[in-house]
Amino acid sequence: METPNKKINSLTLVSLVVTTSIGSGIFALSSDLAKAASPGPALISWFIVGCGILLLATTLNNLLHERPDLQGIFSYGQSGFGPFTGFISGWGYWMSCWLGNVAFSTVFMSTLGYFFPVFLKNNSLISIIIASLCSWFLTWLVNRGVENAAFINSIITLCKLIPIFTFIIVSIFAFKSGIFTQDFWGNLHNSVGDGSILKQIKNCFMVMMWVFVGIEGASVLSARASSQKAAGRATIIGVLCLLLIYICASILPYGHFTRVQLINAKQPAMVYLFKELVGSWGGTFISIGLLISIFGAWISWTMLPAETLSEMAKKQLLPAKIGQLNKHKAPTFALVITGVMVQIFLITLLFSQEAYELAYSLCTAAVVISYIIVAAFQIKQAKQQGNRLQLAIGWGTLLFELVGITLAGLQYLLVCTIIYLPGIYLYYLARRQLSAPLFSKREKWGVICLIFLGVLALILVLAQIIKI
Numbered sequence: 197m198e199t200p201n202k203k204i205n206s207l208t209l210v211s212l213v214v215t216t217s218i219g220s221g222i223f224a225l226s227s228d229l230a231k232a233a234s235p236g237p238a239l240i241s242w243f244i245v246g247c248g249i250l251l252l253a254t255t256l257n258n259l260l261h262e263r264p265d266l267q268g269i270f271s272y273g274q275s276g277f278g279p280f281t282g283f284i285s286g287w288g289y290w291m292s293c294w295l296g297n298v299a300f301s302t303v304f305m306s307t308l309g310y311f312f313p314v315f316l317k318n319n320s321l322i323s324i325i326i327a328s329l330c331s332w333f334l335t336w337l338v339n340r341g342v343e344n345a346a347f348i349n350s351i352i353t354l355c356k357l358i359p360i361f362t363f364i365i366v367s368i369f370a371f372k373s374g375i376f377t378q379d380f381w382g383n384l385h386n387s388v389g390d391g392s393i394l395k396q397i398k399n400c401f402m403v404m405m406w407v408f409v410g411i412e413g414a415s416v417l418s419a420r421a422s423s424q425k426a427a428g429r430a431t432i433i434g435v436l437c438l439l440l441i442y443i444c445a446s447i448l449p450y451g452h453f454t455r456v457q458l459i460n461a462k463q464p465a466m467v468y469l470f471k472e473l474v475g476s477w478g479g480t481f482i483s484i485g486l487l488i489s490i491f492g493a494w495i496s497w498t499m500l501p502a503e504t505l506s507e508m509a510k511k512q513l514l515p516a517k518i519g520q521l522n523k524h525k526a527p528t529f530a531l532v533i534t535g536v537m538v539q540i541f542l543i544t545l546l547f548s549q550e551a552y553e554l555a556y557s558l559c560t561a562a563v564v565i566s567y568i569i570v571a572a573f574q575i576k577q578a579k580q581q582g583n584r585l586q587l588a589i590g591w592g593t594l595l596f597e598l599v600g601i602t603l604a605g606l607q608y609l610l611v612c613t614i615i616y617l618p619g620i621y622l623y624y625l626a627r628r629q630l631s632a633p634l635f636s637k638r639e640k641w642g643v644i645c646l647i648f649l650g651v652l653a654l655i656l657v658l659a660q661i662i663k664i
């Protein structure tokens with residue numbers, strides 16, 4: 197990584213925005229989207245989600261420059277609305293980080309399944325065992341202070357982008373407009389899936405929001421642009437490039453394969469579709485790129501949740517012990533807590549039908565909690581400054597996140613409240629030692645609601661597992 201003060205140019209910044217968000221999602225996107233919609237509704241969804249993400253990125257960018265004193269996504273919550281909101285935001289972000297890693301691990305296993313069919317089912321016992329070993333191995337590496345060095349990052353970025361661009365170029369040549377327009381709106385009498393255009397648009401939301409998770413990391417880097425204007429421009433261009441890549445990778449396949457073929461493609465779909473297009477070398481080519489790309493992303497995202505916990509401990513939102521660093525300057529305790537959570541969650545995947553979908557949906561729902569708080573902070577900040585444009589951007593972001601997660605599935609948000617239960621206890625331990633009152637009146641109501649929802653969700657989930 198570059199030194200913190202080094203300025204970065206716009207082109208590098210654009211590529212950072214693009215690569216920090218691309219993890220595993222894009223490689224499975226074509227069939228995930230085909231399950232949700234036909235090309236017409238999917239394009240409308242891309243437009244809506246694209247606008248929403250642009251608003252979010254602009255909000256993040258603005259806050260970064262207005263409040264350079266605040267670092268870490270949860271610090272906005274703490275500074276604007278008090279420590280408990282800071283905790284809600286930080287815990288949500290932490291959760292999202294490791295839940296995303298669970299999603300990575302499922303795609304990693306499915307991809308290994310291309311070479312070793314025993315892993316094809318990504319939540320079989322053997323897959324879960326290997327995924328757990330990988331997760332602990334990465335935790336161990338990061339605990340020893342290992343980070344992606346800049347040059348390794350560039351190699352990983354190339355391994356990530358080359359297969360994606362090759363896939364897009366080949367898909368352009370294979371594109372046939374007749375096939376593409378065959379059932380453009382998914383309203384023919386023999387259409388697959390459940391029908392109305394609105395419903396199809398709604399079905400796309402979760403997966404589209406998932407592929408943009410990580411955009412907040414890019415905006416942190418944009419603080420190092422040469423000027424605020426350059427940062428703003430690079431973020432917007434970056435989001436637009438990302439959107440274009442996602443649209444091409446997910447929509448072009450509708451011009452060669454029927455929707456049924458796309459739905460039935462084995463996961464990760466890009467591997468199998470490309471193999472279908474160019475022959476068996478294609479599958480191997482994408483798989484290897486994919487494995488390297490996930491591995492790289494997985495390491496960075498192993499550090500991030502642990503760093504979030506230790507930052508929270510520093511800001512007295514969690515017990516100080518969690519923030520302690522070892523001799524390699526890595527927060528061992530935070531890493532272990534996170535590793536244990538990943539482990540528990542991997543085990544529960546044994547009982548789930550769609551392991552990958554579950555993990556990425558929960559990851560997205562959790563990060564939305566932090567995004568909502570960021571948007572609320574932007575509104576507060578813009579109001580104080582009387583800045584109408586930023587106020588509108590804040591409201592737009594808030595509205596998009598609220599509507600987005602409602603359409604994507606509030607049940608995932610409910611499941612996240614379970615993981616808040618142990619968090620509240622840790623927060624309580626941390627705050628008890630301070631002289632300040634534990635909770636304000638409003639916060640008390642917040643705690644009661646959260647505990648109620650968490651217990652309710654736990655009962656519902658257990659009931660579901662027992663039924664299975």
Ligand SMILES: NC(=[NH2+])NCCC[C@H](N)C(=O)O
Pocket residue numbers: 217218219220221222292293294295296297300406407408409410497559
């Ligand atoms: N917390 C995480 N591990 N997040 C990973 C972000 C995932 C990324 N947006 C993707 O498409 O795969």
